[in-house]
Amino acid sequence: MESPRVRDPERTRERILDAAQALILDHGFSATSVDAIVGRAGATKGAFFHHFGSKADLAKALVERYAALDRAHLEQGLARAGKLSSDPLQQLLLLIAFYEEEFEAMQEPFPGCLFASYIYEAKLFDDATLAVLRESTLLWRRVLRAKLEEAAAVHPPRREVDMESLADLFYSLSEGAFVMTKTLGDKTLLARQARHLRNYLELLFGPADGAATRPPS
Secondary structure: OOOOOOOOHHHHHHHHHHHHHHHHHHHOOOOOOHHHHHHHHOOOHHHHHHHOOOHHHHHHHHHHHHHHHHHHHHHHHHHHHHHHOOOHHHHHHHHHHHHHHHHHHOOOOOOOOHHHHHHHOHHHOOHHHHHHHHHHHHHHHHHHHHHHHHHHHHOOOOOOOOHHHHHHHHHHHHHHHHHHHHHHOOOOHHHHHHHHHHHHHHHHHOOOOOOOOOOOO
């Protein structure tokens, strides 16, 4: 039951979304019932349907929130990197290092990616919900391809490379690492994969004489 002390509708909505996200990451969308969501959130069914007309409406609201947070996190990382270095390659290396630090700080294996959970059950979602996933993926491609092209203009790559495909590596590597982390229960795996990506970019764009390209500590 919803606590009588909680009267803020927005807070209730966020609790429902938080509960739904945790359950979906653990069990999948189809196996997550409205009853389970309201039970975990400490809310009522009336509260649920006040905020969401259906479970499908909840699914769309949840992925929109997740996409917005993901985009904000990426933008914050790029802004922070931009303050620390004017060199686009250094900015990319710093961005990856920021994610690596976050992964290293995790006390438990990462619970997973909501986008991946949705894609595994894509037939359960409408086109508008799936469009949010597509746009988020394309956002990463656009942003990182632009930054990679800036880096290549200053540090020509040592091998011919398809920049769009390379930009996708950021996203595909992390998604694959999420799956492996859940499969193996290894909370260090995400950070180690991020480090491999950073090493690869250093080798690809680094000078032929092997001079260090590590971002400043």
